[in-house]
Amino acid sequence: MRPELRDLAVRTAVEQGLLSGGPPVVGLLDVAGIRASAAALRRAFAAVTTAPVLHAFAVKAAPLVPVLALLRSEGIGAEAASPGELALARAAGIEPARTVLDSPAKTEDELREALALGVAVNADNPQELALLDALPAAAASASPLGLRVNPQLGGGSIGALSTATATSKFGFALADPGARERVVRAFLDRPRLTRLHVHSGSQGMALTRMAEGVRAVYELAEEINAAAGRRRVDTVDIGGGLPVDFTGDDHTPTYEEYARLMKKHVPGLFDGRYGLVTEFGRSLIAKHGLLLARVEYAKTAGGRPIAVTHAGVQVATRTVYDPVSWPLRVFAYDAAGRPRTGPPVAQDIAGPACFAGDLIAERRALPLLERGDVIALPDTGAYCFTSHYGYNSLPRVAVRGFTADGPDRMSFTLVREAQSVELLVAEAGAEHRDALLGT
Numbered sequence: 001m002r003p004e005l006r007d008l009a010v011r012t013a014v015e016q017g018l019l020s021g022g023p024p025v026v027g028l029l030d031v032a033g034i035r036a037s038a039a040a041l042r043r044a045f046a047a048v049t050t051a052p053v054l055h056a057f058a059v060k061a062a063p064l065v066p067v068l069a070l071l072r073s074e075g076i077g078a079e080a081a082s083p084g085e086l087a088l089a090r091a092a093g094i095e096p097a098r099t100v101l102d103s104p105a106k107t108e109d110e111l112r113e114a115l116a117l118g119v120a121v122n123a124d125n126p127q128e129l130a131l132l133d134a135l136p137a138a139a140a141s142a143s144p145l146g147l148r149v150n151p152q153l154g155g156g157s158i159g160a161l162s163t164a165t166a167t168s169k170f171g172f173a174l175a176d177p178g179a180r181e182r183v184v185r186a187f188l189d190r191p192r193l194t195r196l197h198v199h200s201g202s203q204g205m206a207l208t209r210m211a212e213g214v215r216a217v218y219e220l221a222e223e224i225n226a227a228a229g230r231r232r233v234d235t236v237d238i239g240g241g242l243p244v245d246f247t248g249d250d251h252t253p254t255y256e257e258y259a260r261l262m263k264k265h266v267p268g269l270f271d272g273r274y275g276l277v278t279e280f281g282r283s284l285i286a287k288h289g290l291l292l293a294r295v296e297y298a299k300t301a302g303g304r305p306i307a308v309t310h311a312g313v314q315v316a317t318r319t320v321y322d323p324v325s326w327p328l329r330v331f332a333y334d335a336a337g338r339p340r341t342g343p344p345v346a347q348d349i350a351g352p353a354c355f356a357g358d359l360i361a362e363r364r365a366l367p368l369l370e371r372g373d374v375i376a377l378p379d380t381g382a383y384c385f386t387s388h389y390g391y392n393s394l395p396r397v398a399v400r401g402f403t404a405d406g407p408d409r410m411s412f413t414l415v416r417e418a419q420s421v422e423l424l425v426a427e428a429g430a431e432h433r434d435a436l437l438g439t
């Protein structure tokens, strides 16, 4: 998000009272920016292959129905990894034929539902494959079926997000003794299996490592097709994982760079013989999110200034628990929403939760924040305020989309209401208040 747009969003949000009444914290999404990223993704792949490409947005990155509907209007489908995510995709009107179901722990009921709908299913392991074999619905279903493989090429800089390590919990571990032969056999024995899937990891993976993973599945597809004597694998799902630069406003690397690099490393996959599926999440939406929160109090402890805000672990869970892997930039604004000026002072930006580590940033050099000021956290569109963490019964924050109507005007649309205290109480079992009291 450009700095001018960010400044306008903050000022207008404050003027329109989006930080008044209820907890003074709101997540904003740049509608035009999301559209532009979706268009850039489609363009990048259209430039490298003539084969059909389904871009399936990883719902986990921003599980909000209006966001999925917006992406749908830009030609983007959905990758779901739970029954909830699948339901969100359906609620957004995303067609089953443009939806992919992953997850290493699909229940039989989930599989039945996906098969009944015709949603593509990537089986994660031999037992899931056996379960699919045993489901009568599988034979009649329109669902394309695939296998997720783990090329076991190694991880990236964030262990928790590295899915191509030797012992990752995801997919068929391709380099384990005898595994490759078993995967080839699985395809030869099951004409319904037509896809291979790989997702080597998310943020922190080197692009070249991701390209190696894609090459590994391409080579496997070629081997299966050669052994079958015909085109058994017709589509390769190359997952998501394009990293996002959290240090600045530019979108780097770009989808164009990614698609070109993949084609350079794996030309055969892009010569038109294979359909493709992608599953990008973070790179489509992270940089279009902006979280705003009021500074409730400004204090000092041990000589360190601390701004206590309403943005903490509930909206930036990964940053709070693993600040080294997930640093966020912080911008300071005054109470009227104008950029705060003043000499930089090292200060902590704390959240509202009751543990000492609930910090968005430590010793961050910013103009000294005062009570009533506003902080803005850019790049928070994915896996942040949309993925609420319920610690301390902090409510889910409101989310609004924004559109600039001119250099000085902006309008906001409600995407998700803030969770009311009444709803929070109801969801905490209020209806069953006496359930544990005995009879």
Ligand SMILES: Cc1ncc(COP(=O)(O)O)c(C=O)c1O
Pocket: 058, 061, 079, 102, 199, 201, 202, 203, 239, 240, 241, 242, 279, 280, 281, 282, 283
């Ligand atoms: C199977 C799969 N596909 C896609 C994604 C989306 O990754 P990203 O948001 O990094 O693009 C993930 C992330 O966990 C995933 O596990």
